[in-house]
Structure formats: C-alpha cells, structure tokens
Amino acid sequence: MAKKVLMQGNVAAAEAAIRAGLNLYAGYPITPQTTLTEYMSWRLPEAGGQFIQAECEPAAINMVLGASVGGARALTATSGPGFSLMQEGISAMCGGKLPGVIINVMRSGAGGGSIVSSQADYNLAVKSAGHGGLRSLVLAPYSVQEFVDMVYNSFDLAEKYNNPVVILADGMIGQMHEPVIIPEFKTGTDARLKARGPGEKGRPKRVFKDTVSVPALVEKEYDAACAKYDLWQKEAVEYEDMLTEDAEYLIIAFGSAARISSGAVKALREEGVKIGMVRPKTLYPFPKERIKAIDKNQVKAVLTVEMARPVMFYDDVALYLDRDIPHYSCTRAGGVIITPDEVEEAVRKIL
Amino acid sequence: MECIYKKPATLDPKGKSGFCPGCTYGTVVKLIAEVVEELDIRERTMLPMGVGCAVSARDWVDFDSMMSLHGRTTASGLGYKRVHPEGVTIILQGDGDAVAIGMAESVHTANRGEPVTVILVNNQIYGRTGGQMAPTTLIGQKSTTSVAGKRVEDAGYPIHMAELIATLKTPRFVARGSVHNVKEILKTKELIKKAVRIQMEENAYSFVEIVTACTTNLGIPTSEVPSYIEDVVLKEFKTGVIKDESNLN
Ligand SMILES: Cc1ncc(C[n+]2csc(CCOP(=O)(O)OP(=O)(O)O)c2C)c(N)n1
Ligand SMILES: [Mg+2]
Numbered sequence: 001m002a003k004k005v006l007m008q009g010n011v012a013a014a015e016a017a018i019r020a021g022l023n024l025y026a027g028y029p030i031t032p033q034t035t036l037t038e039y040m041s042w043r044l045p046e047a048g049g050q051f052i053q054a055e056c057e058p059a060a061i062n063m064v065l066g067a068s069v070g071g072a073r074a075l076t077a078t079s080g081p082g083f084s085l086m087q088e089g090i091s092a093m094c095g096g097k098l099p100g101v102i103i104n105v106m107r108s109g110a111g112g113g114s115i116v117s118s119q120a121d122y123n124l125a126v127k128s129a130g131h132g133g134l135r136s137l138v139l140a141p142y143s144v145q146e147f148v149d150m151v152y153n154s155f156d157l158a159e160k161y162n163n164p165v166v167i168l169a170d171g172m173i174g175q176m177h178e179p180v181i182i183p184e185f186k187t188g189t190d191a192r193l194k195a196r197g198p199g200e201k202g203r204p205k206r207v208f209k210d211t212v213s214v215p216a217l218v219e220k221e222y223d224a225a226c227a228k229y230d231l232w233q234k235e236a237v238e239y240e241d242m243l244t245e246d247a248e249y250l251i252i253a254f255g256s257a258a259r260i261s262s263g264a265v266k267a268l269r270e271e272g273v274k275i276g277m278v279r280p281k282t283l284y285p286f287p288k289e290r291i292k293a294i295d296k297n298q299v300k301a302v303l304t305v306e307m308a309r310p311v312m313f314y315d316d317v318a319l320y321l322d323r324d325i326p327h328y329s330c331t332r333a334g335g336v337i338i339t340p341d342e343v344e345e346a347v348r349k350i351l
Numbered sequence: 352m353e354c355i356y357k358k359p360a361t362l363d364p365k366g367k368s369g370f371c372p373g374c375t376y377g378t379v380v381k382l383i384a385e386v387v388e389e390l391d392i393r394e395r396t397m398l399p400m401g402v403g404c405a406v407s408a409r410d411w412v413d414f415d416s417m418m419s420l421h422g423r424t425t426a427s428g429l430g431y432k433r434v435h436p437e438g439v440t441i442i443l444q445g446d447g448d449a450v451a452i453g454m455a456e457s458v459h460t461a462n463r464g465e466p467v468t469v470i471l472v473n474n475q476i477y478g479r480t481g482g483q484m485a486p487t488t489l490i491g492q493k494s495t496t497s498v499a500g501k502r503v504e505d506a507g508y509p510i511h512m513a514e515l516i517a518t519l520k521t522p523r524f525v526a527r528g529s530v531h532n533v534k535e536i537l538k539t540k541e542l543i544k545k546a547v548r549i550q551m552e553e554n555a556y557s558f559v560e561i562v563t564a565c566t567t568n569l570g571i572p573t574s575e576v577p578s579y580i581e582d583v584v585l586k587e588f589k590t591g592v593i594k595d596e597s598n599l600n
Pocket of ligand 2: 403445446447472473474475476477478485
C-alpha cells in the first residue's frame with residue numbers, strides 16, 4: 001500500500017492534479033490559495049506541463065478555457081475575489097461544454113474581505129455558473145485526503161460530462177497539513193488533447209462557440225443542460241453518512257464545517273446522545289433524495305452547520321427536508337471558525 | 352492560362368462574409384486566409400476571435416476558430432497555443448477588445464512573448480455594438496457615446512496600440528498596415544505573413560495593427576472610405592514597421 005506523507009492541503013491538491021494528467025495551470029496569487037500556485041510554478045514544468053502566472057483572474061480562467069478548447073486538462077485556483085472575477089469565464093465554459101477544473105479555496109468577507117476561511121461562496125458556486133444560469137459540478141472536500149481525491153478525479157468527471165468542475169475547498173482545508181496518500185500518475189489522459197491538435201490534412205475545421213445566438217436554439221441548449229443536470233442527480237450525487245442508522249438527531253454540513261462537526265458528533269455519542277451526520281460531498285448535484293429520506297418517525301431534529309451568514313446551505317437542506325422535522329442552524333461567519341464545542345452547545349439546545 | 356488571382360481555398364466556398372457592405376474588415380480576413388494557404392498551415396491554424404465584428408470571420412474561414420469572451424482573446428488564444436505549440440495561433444481582435452477591456456491581456460501576452468500573432472483591427476469604434484467610442488476614436492469624431500465629438504478632456508487621446516506594444520522589450524515584430532487601396536493591401540499582406548512566420552520559425556510574439564473604417568457607424572458613403580482613411584485616419588495612425596527584431600528577411 002502507498003505510504004502516507006504529511007502535506008499541506010493546497011500542495012497535496014496541486015500534486016494530485018499533476019498526477020491526474022494536468023497539462024496547463026494558470027493562476028493568480030491570492031491567500032489562502034497562494035501555496036498551490038507557488039508549488040505549481042516549479043512542479044508542473046518539471047512534470048512536463050505549462051504553468052502561467054496570469055496577469056489577473058479573468059486572464060487565468062480564459063487561459064484554462066483556451067487550453068480546454070485544445071483538449072488539454074487545465075486547472076486554475078483562486079479564492080473569493082478571484083472567484084468573482086472568474087464567473088464570466090466559468091459561464092462560457094459551461095456554455096461551450098468545456099471540461100476544466102476551478103479550485104476555490106474560500107476565504108471570508110465581501111469585497112477584499114479577510115484571508116481567513118469561510119463557506120460564504122456556497123451560493124455563488126452552486127446556484128449559477130456566472131451569468132446565464134448554467135451549472136458547474138461542485139464538490140466540497142472535508143479533509144486533505146478528500147481534497148486530493150476530488151482533484152485527482154475531477155478531470156475525468158469534467159470530461160465525462162463536458163462541464164467545468166468547481167472544487168469548493170476553504171482556507172482550512174487548503175492550509176492545514178495532514179497525512180495523505182498521493183495517488184499514482186494516471187496514464188492515457190491525453191486522448192482529448194491529441195484529438196484536438198493539428199490533425200491530418202484536409203480534415204474538417206473545428207469551431208468553438210460558447211453560445212449560439214438564435215433564441216430558439218439557445219433554449220434547446222438549456223433543455224440539453226437540464227437533461228444533463230437530471231442525469232447528474234441520478235448518477236453523480238455523493239455524500240457520506242456518519243452514525244445515522246439509529247440517529248435521533250442529525251447534523252448536516254459540508255467541507256470544514258462537517259469536519260469540525262464530526263468532533264461534536266463523537267463527543268455527544270460518548271455521552272449516549274443518538275446523533276449522526278449527513279455530509280454532502282457534491283453540493284451540485286445536491287443530495288436531495290438523501291435529505292428527503294430523513295424520516296420524521298426517527299429523527300427528532302436537524303441542525304445545519306455552516307460558516308456563512310445569512311445562511312445559504314441551510315436553505316437548500318430546508319427545501320428537501322420533511323417540514324415536520326424541526327430544523328435549526330448553527331453558524332459563524334466572517335472568518336470566525338466554528339468550534340466543536342459551539343456545535344455541541346447548539347445540539348444540546350435542541351435535545 | 353496563368354492564374355493571377357483566386358479566392359484562397361482556406362475560405363469556405365459555402366461560407367459567407369458576415370461583414371457590412373463596403374467594410375474592409377473582410378479584406379483583413381481574406382489576407383489572413385491567403386497567408387494560411389500560402390504557408391500551407393490550414394490544419395495547424397487556430398483563429399481566436401474577439402467579441403465584435405471579428406466573429407463574422409467564423410463561418411467564412413475554412414480552418415479552426417474559437418469565440419472568445421470580450422477582451423480575453425489573447426488569454427484564451429495563448430491557452431490553446433501553450434498546449435499545441437506546433438499549432439499556429441492568429442488572434443483577431445477589435446480595438447475595444449484589445450485596447451479597452453483587454454488591455455492587460457494584450458500587454459502581458461506581448462510581454463511574456465507568447466508565440467502568437469495578434470491582428471488588431473483598428474476601426475476607431477465599437478462596430479458590433481452600434482458605434483460607441485473606442486480608445487482609438489479620433490478627437491472630434493462623433494460616436495453614440497460622444498455625440499458632440501470625442502473630447503480630450505473626457506476621454507483622452509487615441510491610444511496608439513502598436514507603438515505601445517513596441518515599447519516592450521519582448522515583442523519580435525510590431526507593425527501597422529491599412530487595407531484601403533491595392534498597394535496598402537499588398538503591403539499589409541506581407542506584414543501579416545512575416546508576423547505569422549516569426550511565430551512559426553522563431554517561436555516569438557508578433558503584432559500587426561490594421562486600420563479600417565466602420566462605414567456603417569461613421570455614416571459616410573463607402574466610396575469615400577478610402578480617402579477618409581488616407582486623409583484623416585492615417586494622419587493619426589501611421590503605417591509601417593514599428594519594430595522588427597526578427598532574423599527573417
Ligand atoms: C464583458 C462584455 N462587455 C461588453 C460586451 C458588449 N460588447 C460586445 S462587442 C463590444 C465592442 C466591440 O468593439 P471592438 O472590440 O472594437 O470590435 P468591433 O466590433 O469594432 O470590430 C462590446 C462592448 C460584451 N460582449 N462583453
Ligand atoms: Mg472596433
């Protein structure tokens with residue numbers, strides 16, 4: 001079995017991307033993402049890929065877009081303000097059905113905000129890929145290992161569905177060190193790249209468009225997108241259940257909020273509280289069937305934990321949760337990291 | 352009989368030019384197509400097009416092309432080129448695209464020496480969106496956002512992009528041409544050809560600005576366009592090679 005090594009989340013994710021066959025990385029430094037870009041700057045060229053320190057985030061996402069038109073595995077990473085700046089490019093990638101991966105190591109606050117972790121980009125990532133209302137596949141890791149695994153598989157996922165994938169990590173996941181297993185280099189990842197190179201003489205021309213202009217045709221594109229999202233709901237949803245079989249109380253959380261909450265779940269279980277957790281790994285597609293399946297005859301109350309105010313993730317849970325189950329929320333915001341004690345406290349109030 | 356003039360095979364016989372009657376933008380596209388044919392690079396060529404009139408080239412050329420977001424044409428174009436270094440990337444942009452919203456991308460693409468060729472079509476206006484002022488609009492020129500004529504106090508002087516790019520150390524070749532008469536068309540074709548060869552043979556960045564005029568939005572008869580370009584526009588934007596550090600002759 002592969003050996004575990006101690007690595008920082010951002011660095012481990014970068015290495016995982018390289019081992020997934022990354023051809024091009026374009027990024028602009030921003031805390032708490034910067035260590036990923038720094039690592040890429042020397043490591044990707046060493047592995048035979050292209051690294052570009054872009055002049056701004058719009059340039060970075062469009063370099064990724066262009067590389068993807070060329071069939072490459074392309075990645076960018078950023079945080080809050082940069083993620084805002086990339087929305088137009090992500091929209092165009094959705095419209096043009098282009099694979100590609102965008103890592104958002106979330107920080108907190110509006111505008112320049114602060115450099116500390118939060119989950120406040122949930123709605124921005126999940127509700128619409130920039131303007132136009134198309135969707136990215138959105139994944140949320142809760143450990144360094146899961147960050148690695150999600151990045152490693154994200155290119156296959158993006159190419160399977162011809163769609164950008166957003167990995168919604170945060171400053172905590174990106175900057176903490178944990179023991180991880182770094183997977184082997186993938187092989188045979190360049191079929192798409194080869195198919196979109198110069199090619200044989202006299203071949204038909206290739207035209208890349210991010211949109212068509214006639215409304216009736218655009219509407220057809222939207223219908224096709226809807227069908228794709230329905231398919232994701234059937235086959236791409238991922239979540240993890242923790243101690244839910246006999247649970248009378250449930251925490252629902254994603255990413256680092258889920259990681260922190262898992263401490264509270266363990267502590268409360270030791271006291272005999274029948275509590276468990278459901279943790280979405282895909283935020284879009286949202287595990288709505290799992291939430292709908294929460295049984296009011298078994299579960300007395302649900303607590304959603306997130307690092308955002310006003311709540312965002314809570315609203316999505318509320319949409320699918322049985323109305324007869326009391327639904328509470330526990331939040332911190334602005335870069336204040338929630339603690340297991342606070343989560344425990346919030347659970348005690350609803351017991 | 353000797354054939355002395357033909358339509359290049361790199362223009363789709365079933366495709367059509369989407370440009371307004373009387374506009375010389377189509378001439379620029381035709382010159383690019385001729386260069387692609389003469390250098391025998393049809394399968395290697397990628398034409399990233401800026402949002403604006405450039406997209407009218409899409410259904411006309413018979414080689415690869417890609418639409419870009421407004422101002423990001425060099426960024427997406429170089430992303431493609433980086434992963435296909437054996438390809439030839441000819442980036443077609445308007446002045447709004449390259450000089451206003453995409454100024455940062457234009458300068459940094461040139462400064463990094465990305466091995467692409469930028470063809471900037473300077474029509475002194477936002478053509479596609481109906482004639483708003485561009486950074487290249489002449490002082491006194493009327494547009495829908497400078498109805499009394501552009502004033503220095505409001506909008507500054509026209510930006511000379513070719514000269515600006517030439518101040519950078521990295522670009523290998525920077526020139527400006529025009530396509531308002533046969534002589535200038537032939538000269539401009541040589542500029543494009545050299546620029547593309549520099550990309551191919553020296554793996555270097557090259558830039559050609561080409562002056563046209565937007566008959567539709569200027570509201571001048573097409574028959575007067577050549578003299579308008581000659582007597583007015585070229586007084587502001589001088590044609591010629593501004594910088595040539597290539598080893599090609
Ligand atoms: C982000 C963004 N802003 C604005 C527009 C609207 N828009 C499309 S083309 C254009 C101007 C085009 O002018 P130019 O680049 O000079 O090209 P031309 O049509 O003159 O060739 C504008 C403002 C857009 N498509 N995207
Ligand atoms: Mg223009």
